[in-house]
Amino acid sequence: MKHNFYKVLSTAALAAIIAGAGTIGVMRAVEAAPEAKAATAEQAEHAVQAEQAGKTAGLGHVDQELIGAAQAKLKEFVERPVTFIKAETTKLGDEEAVCFVISETKMGSETSPNENVTVKHDGTVVNLFLGTSYKELNDTTKAKLDLAWKQALNTDSSDIERVFVHYTNSEYYYTGLNYSNITATNSKNESVDLMGGKLDYVSGKLKEQEVPAAIKKAAAEALSRAGATAKGSPDVTFGNKPNEKKVYYFTYRETNKGEVKVNIEETTNRLLGLSLEDSSLLKDLSQVSKEKAEEEMNAIHEQVNGYSLDELKKAAVEQAKAMLNLDLSEYKAAKRDETSKSSYHNSVVFTKEGAPSVTGYFNAKGFFHGFNIEQ
Structure with missing residues (x-):
């Protein structure tokens, strides 16, 4: 029987591997995962x-x-x-x-x-x-956290739990x-x-009835455009950086295309991201067996890093049009500047004068499963 070693790890741990932490560092990456926090x-x-x-x-x-x-x-x-x-x-x-x-x-x-x-x-x-806990922090850290909490949520920090x-x-x-x-x-x-x-980001979970109707409509349209049909209601969270518009993050756990994530910007109802999670590189890595983990990961690494920029742009143009109705044909393409040789270079940045940049993410087969559009 094939035992999947990485299925027990969080998305954060697998993301650390993609960023170049490698198999030695993966267990350390668990520390940053929500599963470790809770x-x-x-x-x-x-x-x-x-x-x-x-x-x-x-x-x-x-x-x-x-x-x-x-x-x-x-x-x-x-x-x-x-x-x-x-x-x-x-x-x-x-x-x-x-x-x-x-x-x-x-x-x-x-x-x-x-x-x-x-x-x-x-x-x-x-x-x-x-x-x-909050009470264990020193006074300097408490003061910084108090200020950020007030700035982000306009309440005091008395209900902070962890x-x-x-x-x-x-x-x-x-x-x-x-x-x-x-x-x-x-x-x-x-x-x-x-x-x-300093305050860098604020986020929270929302009930579906707390999400504006126009935002829900935009998310449903994006889901449909990607050819996905949802079963049940999505999980919805929000997040934003200081002085930026709020972004609503929809996670559709069950669709005919597996898990799908859709990001919509407040007020503009603009689609900022869409990802078919079951076709992601994280999914590829989660299937690595315990018996041949290093060998299989090295093979995936070589596949991902072996694609030429021309191959990737051709695939991205086709898939962005199909998934987002976004034409990337006139955009310039460049691989991201990776900091580690062991990184999986699984993203391409597309730029065009006067237009927001777009980052596409591909899997081991060279399929672009997701795109993020600059806010």
Whole structure:
């Protein structure tokens, strides 16, 4: 029987592989997933038990300067020191680092770090992920979050339930990324993201009756144009960056074309995105077997990165016309500038003077399953 290794992983984890984290880094990518943020009762119990064990086991065998570096980075966000349940050696390319584990996630019979701080042997903190409560934050972080919450939702931050802190720098799996992100959520499924201490994004979940009729109509028309027929009502969320129009995100879980996502801009009712998720590269990767994971992933990687720009533009022009009634024939095409050699170069950017740019995403077969239009 063929066991699908990646089916247990989140979309965020698979996206990290596409971005170039590779199979070594995929378990770390789980930390950023919504599934990790909303741990099951079993996972939570496991984490508590592990924490209690860590308080007595100690980390006397670990370089205390590295522990100090990890705690110093945590102190930039929270008031009190955080308990590490254990320390593990991990690899960053050819270099070793120490991963200080705060909590773990259990997948079947295996466990992997969830909350953690990863420190190189020179004391450089390259990655941090922590889930905590508002009251545990330090005053500086609280002040930044209070301001962002008020700006985004025009309410105070008293109903915040969970806060997730993620820091990474460019040396972490050579992603080229360097940022500090804080996400806060409340019981109403509203969330606010801060990037570098400032409001970056606000989002929330909506009931279907809360969505304007014109927006629902535009989404239904886009779905029909793509040849999809939905069964049941879609899930709807909203999101927007500061000073930008709100975007409504529709997820149709069951259609004759599998899961379909449609993005509509408020007031203009403009289609900003459409994706046939069951034809995506993420779907291709989710079918990789445990027995031959590396071999099959390498084959997909070679396929995706082997297409010429001319081949991709020809396919995109045809599929954008069919899916979105969008003519890309007069647009210039360019592959995105990827930061990692291990990335899957599965997107093409189309530009035309006086028109919004369009990004198309293709799978291992060279089929463009989705397009995003610049807002």
